[in-house]
Amino acid sequence: MGLNEKPLSTLHEKASYDLGDFDVPTGREEAWRFTPLSRLKGLHNGKAEPVGHVRVDVDAAPEVTVETVGRDDARVGKSFMPTDRVSAQAWNTFEKATVITVPREAVTSKPTVLTLTGEGDGATYGHIVVKVEPMAEAVLVLDHKGSAVYADNIEFVVGDGANLKVVSLQDWDDDAVHVSHHHAQLAKDATFRSFVVTLGGDLVRLSPSVTYTAPGGDADMSGVYFVDAGQHLEHRLLVDHSQPNCKSNVDYRGALQGEAAHAVWIGDVIIRVEAEGTDTYELNRNLILTDGARADSVPNLEILTGEVAGAGHASASGRLDDEHIFYLQARGIPYDEARRLVVRGFLGQLVEKIQIEEIRERVMNALEAELSR
Amino acid sequence: MSTLEIRDLQVAVEDKEILRGVNLTVKAGQTHAIMGPNGSGKSTLAYAIAGHPKYTITGGQVLLDGVDLLELSVDERARAGLFLAMQYPVEVPGVSVSNFLRSAVTAVRGEAPKLREFAKDLKAGMDALSIDPAFAQRNLNEGFSGGEKKRHEILQMELLKPKIAVLDETDSGLDVDALRVVSEGINRFRASGETGVLLITHYTRILRYVKPDFVHVFAAGRIVEEGGPELAEKLEAEGYEQYTKASA
Numbered sequence: 001m002g003l004n005e006k007p008l009s010t011l012h013e014k015a016s017y018d019l020g021d022f023d024v025p026t027g028r029e030e031a032w033r034f035t036p037l038s039r040l041k042g043l044h045n046g047k048a049e050p051v052g053h054v055r056v057d058v059d060a061a062p063e064v065t066v067e068t069v070g071r072d073d074a075r076v077g078k079s080f081m082p083t084d085r086v087s088a089q090a091w092n093t094f095e096k097a098t099v100i101t102v103p104r105e106a107v108t109s110k111p112t113v114l115t116l117t118g119e120g121d122g123a124t125y126g127h128i129v130v131k132v133e134p135m136a137e138a139v140l141v142l143d144h145k146g147s148a149v150y151a152d153n154i155e156f157v158v159g160d161g162a163n164l165k166v167v168s169l170q171d172w173d174d175d176a177v178h179v180s181h182h183h184a185q186l187a188k189d190a191t192f193r194s195f196v197v198t199l200g201g202d203l204v205r206l207s208p209s210v211t212y213t214a215p216g217g218d219a220d221m222s223g224v225y226f227v228d229a230g231q232h233l234e235h236r237l238l239v240d241h242s243q244p245n246c247k248s249n250v251d252y253r254g255a256l257q258g259e260a261a262h263a264v265w266i267g268d269v270i271i272r273v274e275a276e277g278t279d280t281y282e283l284n285r286n287l288i289l290t291d292g293a294r295a296d297s298v299p300n301l302e303i304l305t306g307e308v309a310g311a312g313h314a315s316a317s318g319r320l321d322d323e324h325i326f327y328l329q330a331r332g333i334p335y336d337e338a339r340r341l342v343v344r345g346f347l348g349q350l351v352e353k354i355q356i357e358e359i360r361e362r363v364m365n366a367l368e369a370e371l372s373r
Numbered sequence: 374m375s376t377l378e379i380r381d382l383q384v385a386v387e388d389k390e391i392l393r394g395v396n397l398t399v400k401a402g403q404t405h406a407i408m409g410p411n412g413s414g415k416s417t418l419a420y421a422i423a424g425h426p427k428y429t430i431t432g433g434q435v436l437l438d439g440v441d442l443l444e445l446s447v448d449e450r451a452r453a454g455l456f457l458a459m460q461y462p463v464e465v466p467g468v469s470v471s472n473f474l475r476s477a478v479t480a481v482r483g484e485a486p487k488l489r490e491f492a493k494d495l496k497a498g499m500d501a502l503s504i505d506p507a508f509a510q511r512n513l514n515e516g517f518s519g520g521e522k523k524r525h526e527i528l529q530m531e532l533l534k535p536k537i538a539v540l541d542e543t544d545s546g547l548d549v550d551a552l553r554v555v556s557e558g559i560n561r562f563r564a565s566g567e568t569g570v571l572l573i574t575h576y577t578r579i580l581r582y583v584k585p586d587f588v589h590v591f592a593a594g595r596i597v598e599e600g601g602p603e604l605a606e607k608l609e610a611e612g613y614e615q616y617t618k619a620s621a
Contacts, residue, residue, distance in 0.1 A: 321463075322426060323463045324463055324465045326424075326425055326426065326447060327459070327462065327463050327465065327513075328465070328468075328473070328476075328477075329424075329446070329447035329448040329451065330423050330424075330447055330448075330450075330451055330456075330457055330459075331448075331451055331473070331476075331477035331480070331481070331529060331533065332448050332451035332452045332477055332480035332481040332533065333448055333476050333477055333480045334448045334480065335446070335448065337476065337480070338448070341465075341468050341472070341473070341476060342465060342467075342468065344467070344468075345465060345466055345467020345468040345512070346466065346467050347467075348467050349466060349467040
């Protein structure tokens, strides 16, 4: 627990499509020091042969096109470069990518749901591109479940004036390992809303990032996670403000319970010299419900221009408030239920931000299931 | 008919003795006022009875109809029929008033109230206390003014219908209008004659609206004088000075 400010230069110093440019992590690197490498099942050192399967089922809105393409498709890999070893490994190993296109000015009539089901038969590398063309609006749900050793890159390319809302659920089986990079690239006046829910899996390391190609972009990235005994759930956020007058807001909240439940949250916001008028805030809060659970939370903010509209960050990790529990118990509510009410409230306040009712309910139900375990 | 019996109650906070042998019996149909200067231990009495973890019981008993409340958890005490209206109700983010009240009523009654019936009771209760219906959707005590928090405490009391209600400085920080509304709530609650009220206050003002049957003066952790409503008049005129001097 605690707040630690490291120079950013050690975190995002390298970007390359070439696997050889990244050394195998040893655990001493700033970017890997919280991650138990031995539980990555070889995703980080080239030993995880791509012999497994993660089935991709798509229930698409009628306005949307869905294609499965090969590595040579021109739309793949245009919006990002891998910035760590596992991302580069996934980029170099995947065989088929899923490309979802929301045509110009289309407003989708229902969410597009991608269900990714791990079949528990070995390592798998994936790639998804979601391209929202100018002035289009879409909602995407990524639903990860089953058993898998899975590394992937997902590109969210949001065009001029377009609006993309993404909900990504990591609801894996207990033995799953998932290392994922979400790369959002926002064009002029684009709006991006990301909501991450991580509940299941032995180890999940999810790195959502946002870059801007023009002014006026607006990114909001929220996340909730519930860490049970033995789980390692890690979220690493990066917002790179390189254009003027863009906004970003990051709010991640987690609850932890049980022996060796480990949450890691790293937030980085870079405001480059040219990014005048940036308005950004990042926040992480953890609620530690039992002894033996641990939360590492490190917000970083690097401001290279004096002309910002707003820039702040905060991190708070603490235990359940005795006064909250006392108040509820004093009204007859038993301890376990009082605790559930408080935790549900703590996470639910964020879930309220999901504007689509069926998805919001789905997320709340998943959290309820965690709480009643 | 219910009886709360406090017998030689001794309470400490972090090894510091606060209550030094309190004896008091509150019967259904009675209203007792406990008055005393700041720091005399009035609130400690309230929180110790309710079971706040900060307070350590070092001796004595608190019996509600013969059951020792001190043996029960906080929630069990509430379900046994004890209610504490708090002086400083905490804000609980993300828990809506309606959700909280439904959970509390369900716990105390032992079964979930019928939704329509509960909605009706809640609306009637809120109307009677001039609480904006929009409050039901707000987070518990979050952003409530002092007066709103106190009215909300009384609303809970009316919905939960305890056997004995302990009101800890419910009058503090209220303007006259809010004081009147809150007092009316307390009077509605005790009108049945089946409930006992232990009203803890620093000031005599609320006693003009809520007439006590008995007044107890609290100083330095124990009751130092007892009497009828006339004792409150005397305190109004003379203040607490004689008691604080005597106990010092």
